[in-house]
Amino acid sequence: MGKLTDKAVQSAQPREKQYGISDGDSLSLIVRPTGAKLWWFRYRFAGKAKTLSIGVYPVVSLREARDKVFEAKKKLTNNIDPSAEKLAVRAALTEKKEEQAKNEASFFEFVARDWFEKHSKSLKWEENHASKILGRLENDIFPWLGKRPIAEITAQELLGVIRKIESRGALETAHRALSECGRVFRYAVASGLAGRDPSGDLKGALPPYRKDKHFAAVTDLKDVGALLRDIEGYSGTHVVRAAFALSPRVFLRPGELRKLEWEWIDFDSALVTIPPTAHKTGKRTQAPHLVPLSQQAIQILKEIQPLTGSNKLVFPSERDKNRPMSDNAVRSAMRRLGWTGDEMTPHGFRALASTILDNLGYKQEWIERQLAHDEHNKVKAAYKRDLHLMYMPERKKMMQEWSDYLDKLRDGAQIIQLKSGH
Numbered sequence: 001m002g003k004l005t006d007k008a009v010q011s012a013q014p015r016e017k018q019y020g021i022s023d024g025d026s027l028s029l030i031v032r033p034t035g036a037k038l039w040w041f042r043y044r045f046a047g048k049a050k051t052l053s054i055g056v057y058p059v060v061s062l063r064e065a066r067d068k069v070f071e072a073k074k075k076l077t078n079n080i081d082p083s084a085e086k087l088a089v090r091a092a093l094t095e096k097k098e099e100q101a102k103n104e105a106s107f108f109e110f111v112a113r114d115w116f117e118k119h120s121k122s123l124k125w126e127e128n129h130a131s132k133i134l135g136r137l138e139n140d141i142f143p144w145l146g147k148r149p150i151a152e153i154t155a156q157e158l159l160g161v162i163r164k165i166e167s168r169g170a171l172e173t174a175h176r177a178l179s180e181c182g183r184v185f186r187y188a189v190a191s192g193l194a195g196r197d198p199s200g201d202l203k204g205a206l207p208p209y210r211k212d213k214h215f216a217a218v219t220d221l222k223d224v225g226a227l228l229r230d231i232e233g234y235s236g237t238h239v240v241r242a243a244f245a246l247s248p249r250v251f252l253r254p255g256e257l258r259k260l261e262w263e264w265i266d267f268d269s270a271l272v273t274i275p276p277t278a279h280k281t282g283k284r285t286q287a288p289h290l291v292p293l294s295q296q297a298i299q300i301l302k303e304i305q306p307l308t309g310s311n312k313l314v315f316p317s318e319r320d321k322n323r324p325m326s327d328n329a330v331r332s333a334m335r336r337l338g339w340t341g342d343e344m345t346p347h348g349f350r351a352l353a354s355t356i357l358d359n360l361g362y363k364q365e366w367i368e369r370q371l372a373h374d375e376h377n378k379v380k381a382a383y384k385r386d387l388h389l390m391y392m393p394e395r396k397k398m399m400q401e402w403s404d405y406l407d408k409l410r411d412g413a414q415i416i417q418l419k420s421g422h
Helices: 006-011 062-077 082-104 108-122 127-145 155-167 171-190 198-202 221-232 238-250 254-258 295-308 329-336 348-359 364-370 378-382 392-410
Strands: 019-024 027-031 037-045 048-057 271-274 289-292
Touching: 019 062, 027 062, 037 062, 037 082, 048 062, 048 082, 062 082, 108 127, 108 171, 127 155, 127 171, 155 171, 155 198, 171 198, 221 238, 221 348, 221 392, 238 254, 238 295, 238 329, 238 348, 238 392, 254 329, 289 392, 295 392, 348 364, 348 392, 364 392
Parallel strands: none
Antiparallel strands: 019 027, 027 037, 037 048, 271 289
16 A cells, blocks of 8 residues: 555645655656646666656546556566557557558548648639639538548549539539549649549540530529629729629620720710720721710729729739730639639620620610620611711610619619610
8 A cells, every 4th residue: 555645646735846755666746846746657677777657647546556557567577668668659659640641641632622722822712712612522522532542543433423413413513523623633643642633534424514605604693693792702903803893884895894995984974985996806897886884883993093094004914014904814803703614704794784684675776786796787887887876875874774783683682673764
Protein backbone atom coordinates (compact mmCIF):
# COMPACT_ATOMS: atom_id res chain seq x y z
CA MET A 1 0.00 0.00 0.00
CA GLY A 2 1.38 3.46 -0.96
CA LYS A 3 1.73 6.48 1.24
CA LEU A 4 -0.44 8.81 -0.81
CA THR A 5 -4.21 9.19 -0.56
CA ASP A 6 -6.67 10.65 -3.09
CA LYS A 7 -7.22 13.60 -0.77
CA ALA A 8 -3.47 14.24 -0.43
CA VAL A 9 -3.00 14.16 -4.23
CA GLN A 10 -5.94 16.51 -4.77
CA SER A 11 -4.80 19.02 -2.13
CA ALA A 12 -1.11 19.14 -3.17
CA GLN A 13 -0.34 22.82 -3.96
CA PRO A 14 2.26 24.23 -6.39
CA ARG A 15 5.43 25.83 -5.03
CA GLU A 16 8.05 28.12 -6.46
CA LYS A 17 10.01 25.09 -7.64
CA GLN A 18 8.92 21.68 -8.87
CA TYR A 19 8.73 19.02 -6.17
CA GLY A 20 7.71 15.38 -5.79
CA ILE A 21 5.70 13.33 -3.30
CA SER A 22 6.57 9.65 -3.10
CA ASP A 23 3.85 7.02 -3.03
CA GLY A 24 6.37 4.27 -2.48
CA ASP A 25 7.14 1.47 -4.91
CA SER A 26 9.07 4.02 -7.07
CA LEU A 27 5.91 5.95 -7.94
CA SER A 28 5.91 9.72 -7.34
CA LEU A 29 3.52 12.60 -7.86
CA ILE A 30 5.39 15.55 -9.44
CA VAL A 31 3.86 18.97 -8.82
CA ARG A 32 4.94 21.73 -11.23
CA PRO A 33 4.98 25.45 -10.39
CA THR A 34 2.17 25.82 -12.91
CA GLY A 35 -0.03 23.52 -10.82
CA ALA A 36 0.21 20.59 -13.24
CA LYS A 37 0.49 17.17 -11.51
CA LEU A 38 2.25 14.24 -13.19
CA TRP A 39 2.88 10.60 -12.26
CA TRP A 40 6.47 9.40 -12.61
CA PHE A 41 7.80 5.87 -12.24
CA ARG A 42 11.56 5.67 -11.54
CA TYR A 43 13.39 2.43 -12.26
CA ARG A 44 16.70 0.99 -13.45
CA PHE A 45 17.24 -0.96 -16.65
CA ALA A 46 20.55 -2.38 -17.85
CA GLY A 47 22.26 -0.55 -15.03
CA LYS A 48 20.82 2.88 -16.00
CA ALA A 49 18.39 5.00 -14.02
CA LYS A 50 15.26 5.84 -16.04
CA THR A 51 11.94 7.60 -15.59
CA LEU A 52 8.63 6.61 -17.17
CA SER A 53 5.85 9.19 -17.37
CA ILE A 54 2.64 7.44 -16.30
CA GLY A 55 0.19 10.24 -17.03
CA VAL A 56 -1.34 13.48 -15.77
CA TYR A 57 -3.59 13.80 -12.74
CA PRO A 58 -6.62 13.82 -12.60
CA VAL A 59 -6.85 12.18 -16.05
CA VAL A 60 -4.92 9.29 -14.49
CA SER A 61 -6.08 8.65 -10.91
CA LEU A 62 -3.92 7.41 -8.05
CA ARG A 63 -5.27 3.88 -8.45
CA GLU A 64 -4.67 3.90 -12.22
CA ALA A 65 -1.12 5.16 -11.70
CA ARG A 66 -0.40 2.28 -9.32
CA ASP A 67 -1.84 -0.20 -11.84
CA LYS A 68 0.41 1.21 -14.58
CA VAL A 69 3.45 0.84 -12.32
CA PHE A 70 2.47 -2.76 -11.68
CA GLU A 71 2.30 -3.41 -15.46
CA ALA A 72 5.65 -1.68 -15.98
CA LYS A 73 7.30 -3.88 -13.35
CA LYS A 74 5.97 -7.00 -15.05
CA LYS A 75 7.69 -5.88 -18.26
CA LEU A 76 10.94 -5.33 -16.37
CA THR A 77 10.83 -8.90 -15.08
CA ASN A 78 10.61 -9.98 -18.73
CA ASN A 79 13.63 -7.82 -19.58
CA ILE A 80 11.50 -5.26 -21.43
CA ASP A 81 12.27 -1.58 -20.98
CA PRO A 82 8.82 0.10 -20.58
CA SER A 83 10.18 3.49 -21.71
CA ALA A 84 11.67 2.05 -24.90
CA GLU A 85 8.47 0.13 -25.56
CA LYS A 86 6.43 3.30 -25.12
CA LEU A 87 8.64 5.13 -27.62
CA ALA A 88 8.36 2.26 -30.08
CA VAL A 89 4.56 2.26 -29.83
CA ARG A 90 4.48 6.02 -30.28
CA ALA A 91 6.73 5.80 -33.33
CA ALA A 92 4.55 3.07 -34.84
CA LEU A 93 1.42 5.18 -34.31
CA THR A 94 3.10 8.21 -35.87
CA GLU A 95 4.18 6.15 -38.86
CA LYS A 96 0.67 4.78 -39.21
CA LYS A 97 -0.82 8.26 -39.09
CA GLU A 98 1.67 9.53 -41.66
CA GLU A 99 0.87 6.60 -43.93
CA GLN A 100 -2.83 7.21 -43.46
CA ALA A 101 -2.40 10.92 -44.23
CA LYS A 102 -0.36 10.02 -47.31
CA ASN A 103 -3.10 7.67 -48.49
CA GLU A 104 -5.82 10.23 -47.83
CA ALA A 105 -3.86 12.81 -49.81
CA SER A 106 -4.30 10.57 -52.86
CA PHE A 107 -8.07 10.21 -52.37
CA PHE A 108 -10.27 11.89 -54.97
CA GLU A 109 -12.02 14.04 -52.36
CA PHE A 110 -8.76 15.34 -50.89
CA VAL A 111 -7.40 16.22 -54.35
CA ALA A 112 -10.70 17.77 -55.43
CA ARG A 113 -10.89 19.97 -52.35
CA ASP A 114 -7.28 21.02 -52.83
CA TRP A 115 -8.02 21.89 -56.48
CA PHE A 116 -11.15 23.80 -55.47
CA GLU A 117 -9.34 25.75 -52.74
CA LYS A 118 -6.50 26.84 -55.02
CA HIS A 119 -8.57 27.66 -58.11
CA SER A 120 -11.47 29.38 -56.35
CA LYS A 121 -8.99 31.77 -54.76
CA SER A 122 -6.64 32.33 -57.70
CA LEU A 123 -9.52 32.80 -60.17
CA LYS A 124 -11.56 34.77 -57.62
CA TRP A 125 -14.73 32.77 -58.16
CA GLU A 126 -17.91 34.41 -56.96
CA GLU A 127 -19.45 32.72 -53.91
CA ASN A 128 -22.51 31.65 -55.91
CA HIS A 129 -20.39 29.99 -58.60
CA ALA A 130 -18.02 28.37 -56.11
CA SER A 131 -20.84 26.98 -53.96
CA LYS A 132 -22.48 25.39 -57.01
CA ILE A 133 -19.27 23.59 -57.97
CA LEU A 134 -18.52 22.40 -54.45
CA GLY A 135 -22.13 21.36 -53.97
CA ARG A 136 -22.06 19.16 -57.08
CA LEU A 137 -18.86 17.50 -55.92
CA GLU A 138 -20.11 16.94 -52.37
CA ASN A 139 -23.57 15.70 -53.36
CA ASP A 140 -22.94 13.78 -56.57
CA ILE A 141 -19.29 12.69 -56.64
CA PHE A 142 -17.71 12.39 -53.18
CA PRO A 143 -20.19 9.82 -51.78
CA TRP A 144 -19.04 7.31 -54.43
CA LEU A 145 -15.51 8.37 -55.43
CA GLY A 146 -14.37 10.50 -52.49
CA LYS A 147 -12.44 7.76 -50.67
CA ARG A 148 -11.01 6.16 -53.82
CA PRO A 149 -7.34 6.73 -54.71
CA ILE A 150 -7.57 9.12 -57.65
CA ALA A 151 -4.94 7.24 -59.64
CA GLU A 152 -7.04 4.06 -59.53
CA ILE A 153 -10.35 5.52 -60.77
CA THR A 154 -11.22 4.22 -64.24
CA ALA A 155 -13.30 5.83 -66.97
CA GLN A 156 -16.03 3.22 -66.45
CA GLU A 157 -16.10 3.87 -62.71
CA LEU A 158 -16.41 7.61 -63.30
CA LEU A 159 -19.12 7.08 -65.92
CA GLY A 160 -21.09 4.95 -63.47
CA VAL A 161 -21.22 7.86 -61.03
CA ILE A 162 -22.12 10.36 -63.76
CA ARG A 163 -24.90 8.03 -64.94
CA LYS A 164 -26.45 8.26 -61.47
CA ILE A 165 -26.87 11.99 -62.02
CA GLU A 166 -28.20 11.51 -65.54
CA SER A 167 -30.69 8.87 -64.40
CA ARG A 168 -32.52 11.34 -62.17
CA GLY A 169 -33.08 13.64 -65.14
CA ALA A 170 -30.34 16.14 -64.29
CA LEU A 171 -28.51 15.93 -67.62
CA GLU A 172 -27.08 19.44 -67.41
CA THR A 173 -25.72 18.75 -63.93
CA ALA A 174 -24.22 15.50 -65.23
CA HIS A 175 -22.33 17.40 -67.94
CA ARG A 176 -21.07 19.96 -65.46
CA ALA A 177 -20.02 17.35 -62.92
CA LEU A 178 -18.12 15.40 -65.58
CA SER A 179 -16.36 18.57 -66.69
CA GLU A 180 -15.38 19.44 -63.12
CA CYS A 181 -14.12 15.91 -62.47
CA GLY A 182 -11.95 16.26 -65.57
CA ARG A 183 -10.43 19.43 -64.16
CA VAL A 184 -9.70 17.64 -60.88
CA PHE A 185 -8.07 14.72 -62.70
CA ARG A 186 -5.91 17.06 -64.77
CA TYR A 187 -4.87 18.84 -61.59
CA ALA A 188 -3.94 15.44 -60.11
CA VAL A 189 -1.86 14.62 -63.19
CA ALA A 190 -0.03 17.94 -62.90
CA SER A 191 0.55 17.25 -59.19
CA GLY A 192 1.98 13.80 -59.82
CA LEU A 193 -0.93 12.03 -58.10
CA ALA A 194 -2.42 10.41 -61.21
CA GLY A 195 -1.14 9.19 -64.54
CA ARG A 196 -4.00 10.36 -66.77
CA ASP A 197 -7.43 11.94 -66.94
CA PRO A 198 -10.06 9.21 -67.49
CA SER A 199 -12.80 11.75 -68.19
CA GLY A 200 -11.27 12.27 -71.63
CA ASP A 201 -12.40 8.75 -72.56
CA LEU A 202 -16.02 9.71 -71.89
CA LYS A 203 -16.35 12.32 -74.60
CA GLY A 204 -19.73 11.77 -76.22
CA ALA A 205 -20.89 9.37 -73.50
CA LEU A 206 -23.62 11.77 -72.42
CA PRO A 207 -26.30 13.06 -74.78
CA PRO A 208 -26.18 16.83 -75.38
CA TYR A 209 -28.52 18.88 -73.26
CA ARG A 210 -28.81 21.89 -75.57
CA LYS A 211 -29.11 21.69 -79.35
CA ASP A 212 -30.01 25.24 -80.39
CA LYS A 213 -27.52 26.97 -82.65
CA HIS A 214 -28.27 30.51 -81.47
CA PHE A 215 -26.48 32.39 -78.74
CA ALA A 216 -27.62 30.94 -75.43
CA ALA A 217 -29.95 33.22 -73.50
CA VAL A 218 -32.18 32.79 -70.49
CA THR A 219 -35.78 33.82 -71.18
CA ASP A 220 -37.65 32.25 -68.27
CA LEU A 221 -38.64 35.17 -66.07
CA LYS A 222 -37.45 33.50 -62.85
CA ASP A 223 -34.04 32.85 -64.42
CA VAL A 224 -33.86 36.42 -65.71
CA GLY A 225 -34.58 37.72 -62.23
CA ALA A 226 -31.88 35.48 -60.76
CA LEU A 227 -29.39 36.64 -63.39
CA LEU A 228 -30.14 40.30 -62.67
CA ARG A 229 -29.68 39.75 -58.94
CA ASP A 230 -26.36 38.06 -59.62
CA ILE A 231 -25.28 40.98 -61.81
CA GLU A 232 -26.15 43.45 -59.06
CA GLY A 233 -24.13 41.43 -56.55
CA TYR A 234 -21.09 41.06 -58.83
CA SER A 235 -17.94 42.19 -57.04
CA GLY A 236 -15.43 42.41 -59.88
CA THR A 237 -13.68 45.54 -61.18
CA HIS A 238 -15.71 48.72 -61.57
CA VAL A 239 -15.28 48.70 -65.36
CA VAL A 240 -16.45 45.12 -65.86
CA ARG A 241 -19.22 45.52 -63.31
CA ALA A 242 -20.59 48.58 -65.15
CA ALA A 243 -20.39 46.87 -68.56
CA PHE A 244 -22.08 43.81 -67.09
CA ALA A 245 -24.88 45.90 -65.55
CA LEU A 246 -25.40 47.89 -68.77
CA SER A 247 -25.52 44.82 -71.04
CA PRO A 248 -29.20 43.89 -70.54
CA ARG A 249 -30.39 47.54 -70.78
CA VAL A 250 -29.05 48.79 -74.14
CA PHE A 251 -29.39 45.89 -76.66
CA LEU A 252 -25.88 46.56 -78.00
CA ARG A 253 -23.75 43.82 -79.48
CA PRO A 254 -20.89 42.86 -77.11
CA GLY A 255 -18.30 44.38 -79.45
CA GLU A 256 -20.24 47.65 -79.65
CA LEU A 257 -20.59 47.83 -75.90
CA ARG A 258 -16.96 47.30 -75.04
CA LYS A 259 -15.82 49.80 -77.72
CA LEU A 260 -18.26 52.46 -76.56
CA GLU A 261 -16.77 55.98 -76.52
CA TRP A 262 -17.71 58.84 -74.20
CA GLU A 263 -18.16 61.30 -77.07
CA TRP A 264 -20.97 59.13 -78.45
CA ILE A 265 -23.04 59.62 -75.27
CA ASP A 266 -25.40 62.59 -74.89
CA PHE A 267 -26.77 62.60 -71.36
CA ASP A 268 -29.03 65.61 -72.05
CA SER A 269 -30.92 63.81 -74.81
CA ALA A 270 -30.46 60.39 -73.16
CA LEU A 271 -29.06 58.97 -76.36
CA VAL A 272 -26.02 57.06 -77.60
CA THR A 273 -25.03 57.57 -81.24
CA ILE A 274 -22.98 54.69 -82.62
CA PRO A 275 -21.13 55.90 -85.76
CA PRO A 276 -21.86 54.11 -89.07
CA THR A 277 -18.46 52.41 -89.17
CA ALA A 278 -18.63 51.20 -85.56
CA HIS A 279 -22.07 49.86 -84.84
CA LYS A 280 -21.56 46.51 -86.50
CA THR A 281 -18.14 44.91 -86.70
CA GLY A 282 -16.92 44.34 -90.25
CA LYS A 283 -19.81 46.17 -91.97
CA ARG A 284 -20.15 49.78 -93.08
CA THR A 285 -23.65 51.23 -92.79
CA GLN A 286 -25.20 54.37 -94.21
CA ALA A 287 -26.54 55.72 -90.94
CA PRO A 288 -25.58 55.79 -87.27
CA HIS A 289 -27.35 53.60 -84.76
CA LEU A 290 -29.26 55.53 -82.11
CA VAL A 291 -29.66 53.94 -78.70
CA PRO A 292 -32.11 55.59 -76.27
CA LEU A 293 -30.88 55.43 -72.69
CA SER A 294 -33.13 54.65 -69.76
CA GLN A 295 -32.60 56.46 -66.48
CA GLN A 296 -31.07 53.26 -65.09
CA ALA A 297 -28.57 53.08 -67.98
CA ILE A 298 -27.64 56.74 -67.49
CA GLN A 299 -27.05 56.10 -63.80
CA ILE A 300 -24.70 53.19 -64.57
CA LEU A 301 -22.72 55.34 -67.01
CA LYS A 302 -22.52 58.31 -64.64
CA GLU A 303 -21.28 56.07 -61.83
CA ILE A 304 -18.29 54.99 -63.92
CA GLN A 305 -17.67 58.42 -65.51
CA PRO A 306 -15.37 59.64 -62.70
CA LEU A 307 -13.20 56.56 -63.25
CA THR A 308 -12.92 56.45 -67.07
CA GLY A 309 -14.43 59.77 -68.19
CA SER A 310 -11.02 61.23 -68.96
CA ASN A 311 -10.40 58.40 -71.43
CA LYS A 312 -11.75 58.03 -74.93
CA LEU A 313 -13.27 54.65 -74.09
CA VAL A 314 -16.04 54.07 -71.57
CA PHE A 315 -14.80 50.55 -70.81
CA PRO A 316 -11.00 50.55 -71.29
CA SER A 317 -8.69 47.62 -70.69
CA GLU A 318 -7.00 47.47 -67.30
CA ARG A 319 -3.62 47.06 -68.98
CA ASP A 320 -3.97 49.64 -71.73
CA LYS A 321 -6.43 52.53 -71.33
CA ASN A 322 -6.33 53.14 -75.09
CA ARG A 323 -7.74 49.71 -75.85
CA PRO A 324 -11.21 48.40 -75.03
CA MET A 325 -11.66 45.82 -72.33
CA SER A 326 -11.32 42.18 -73.29
CA ASP A 327 -14.10 40.63 -75.35
CA ASN A 328 -14.12 37.92 -72.69
CA ALA A 329 -14.57 40.23 -69.70
CA VAL A 330 -18.36 40.05 -69.35
CA ARG A 331 -18.33 36.37 -70.33
CA SER A 332 -15.83 35.62 -67.56
CA ALA A 333 -17.96 37.57 -65.09
CA MET A 334 -20.89 35.31 -65.99
CA ARG A 335 -18.79 32.20 -65.45
CA ARG A 336 -17.68 33.43 -62.03
CA LEU A 337 -21.33 33.83 -61.12
CA GLY A 338 -22.09 30.28 -62.26
CA TRP A 339 -23.78 31.02 -65.63
CA THR A 340 -22.28 28.69 -68.23
CA GLY A 341 -22.03 29.36 -71.95
CA ASP A 342 -24.85 26.88 -72.48
CA GLU A 343 -27.16 29.02 -70.32
CA MET A 344 -26.25 32.59 -71.18
CA THR A 345 -23.74 34.55 -73.27
CA PRO A 346 -23.05 38.30 -73.53
CA HIS A 347 -24.73 38.28 -76.96
CA GLY A 348 -27.67 36.48 -75.35
CA PHE A 349 -28.85 39.72 -73.70
CA ARG A 350 -30.14 40.80 -77.13
CA ALA A 351 -32.06 37.57 -77.59
CA LEU A 352 -33.39 37.87 -74.05
CA ALA A 353 -34.77 41.36 -74.73
CA SER A 354 -36.17 40.47 -78.14
CA THR A 355 -37.99 37.37 -76.88
CA ILE A 356 -39.51 38.91 -73.76
CA LEU A 357 -40.49 42.21 -75.37
CA ASP A 358 -42.21 40.33 -78.17
CA ASN A 359 -44.08 38.22 -75.61
CA LEU A 360 -45.11 41.39 -73.80
CA GLY A 361 -46.74 42.73 -76.96
CA TYR A 362 -44.28 45.32 -78.20
CA LYS A 363 -44.27 45.77 -81.96
CA GLN A 364 -41.69 43.70 -83.77
CA GLU A 365 -40.62 46.69 -85.88
CA TRP A 366 -39.65 48.66 -82.77
CA ILE A 367 -37.67 45.76 -81.38
CA GLU A 368 -35.88 45.01 -84.67
CA ARG A 369 -34.99 48.66 -85.19
CA GLN A 370 -33.65 48.93 -81.65
CA LEU A 371 -31.55 45.80 -82.21
CA ALA A 372 -30.25 47.43 -85.45
CA HIS A 373 -31.05 44.34 -87.47
CA ASP A 374 -30.39 44.71 -91.17
CA GLU A 375 -33.35 45.43 -93.39
CA HIS A 376 -33.47 42.32 -95.55
CA ASN A 377 -35.76 43.86 -98.16
CA LYS A 378 -33.27 46.04 -100.06
CA VAL A 379 -35.96 47.87 -102.03
CA LYS A 380 -37.82 48.68 -98.85
CA ALA A 381 -34.62 49.74 -97.17
CA ALA A 382 -33.75 52.08 -100.04
CA TYR A 383 -36.84 54.17 -99.23
CA LYS A 384 -35.90 54.29 -95.57
CA ARG A 385 -32.82 56.45 -95.64
CA ASP A 386 -33.71 57.73 -92.19
CA LEU A 387 -34.02 54.21 -90.87
CA HIS A 388 -32.10 55.08 -87.67
CA LEU A 389 -34.77 57.66 -86.76
CA MET A 390 -37.72 55.37 -87.21
CA TYR A 391 -40.01 54.78 -84.24
CA MET A 392 -37.76 56.93 -82.04
CA PRO A 393 -40.50 58.13 -79.61
CA GLU A 394 -41.80 54.56 -79.29
CA ARG A 395 -38.31 53.15 -78.84
CA LYS A 396 -37.46 55.68 -76.12
CA LYS A 397 -40.61 54.73 -74.24
CA MET A 398 -39.95 51.01 -74.78
CA MET A 399 -36.35 51.23 -73.51
CA GLN A 400 -37.40 52.99 -70.31
CA GLU A 401 -40.23 50.55 -69.71
CA TRP A 402 -37.83 47.67 -70.38
CA SER A 403 -35.39 48.88 -67.72
CA ASP A 404 -38.25 49.35 -65.26
CA TYR A 405 -39.44 45.84 -66.08
CA LEU A 406 -35.96 44.41 -65.44
CA ASP A 407 -35.86 46.13 -62.06
CA LYS A 408 -39.15 44.49 -61.10
CA LEU A 409 -37.91 41.07 -62.21
CA ARG A 410 -34.70 41.61 -60.24
CA ASP A 411 -36.76 42.49 -57.16
CA GLY A 412 -38.75 39.28 -57.44
CA ALA A 413 -41.96 40.30 -59.21
CA GLN A 414 -43.95 37.36 -60.56
CA ILE A 415 -45.76 38.27 -63.80
CA ILE A 416 -45.76 41.81 -65.09
CA GLN A 417 -47.89 43.01 -67.99
CA LEU A 418 -46.69 45.98 -70.04
CA LYS A 419 -49.06 45.83 -72.98
CA SER A 420 -50.94 49.08 -72.44
CA GLY A 421 -50.83 51.18 -75.57
CA HIS A 422 -48.30 48.97 -77.35
